[in-house]
């Protein structure tokens with residue numbers, strides 16, 4: 001049994017607040033991609049989908065004169081760092097296993113290298129799957145952050161992912177954490 005379902009993560013007010021800021025439709029699509037890629041790469045789907053759903057919870061709103069300022073964002077953004085910490089706190093609060101919470105937080109920390117000095121990161125499979133899922137849903141100019149989704153469809157898609165993750169668990173496709 002999983003300690004925490006994706007639905008429990010999704011409905012938490014902290015998740016709702018920050019995903020509405022960074023783009024709910026993007027977060028859900030990335031979680032769906034993460035499920036597909038986790039099956040393909042033999043990664044724990046439970047952790048991959050949670051990390052993917054929460055990967056952008058660290059976003060701040062970079063506004064100048066009432067408009068999103070992409071340069072300001074590029075220059076000052078640390079959303080992966082902030083998101084990793086915020087997601088970790090939330091997961092522990094709702095009863096997630098401590099080791100799982102750490103693996104999810106590190107995958108969020110490394111989902112982008114945009115804030116890091118130039119260089120190549122050696123990603124573990126879980127981290128690779130989450131970054132791949134994010135990339136798969138990216139649109140130019142950050143448009144993926146502005147796509148919308150209604151609450152009913154969002155909940156249906158989260159529940160459908162939970163069923164698939166439970167199915168993977170039942171098949172014992174993954175026993176280890178990453």
Ligand SMILES: [Fe+2]
Nearest residue numbers: 055056079112
């Ligand atoms: Fe991101």
Ligand SMILES: [Fe+2]
Nearest residue numbers: 026055056134
């Ligand atoms: Fe993203």
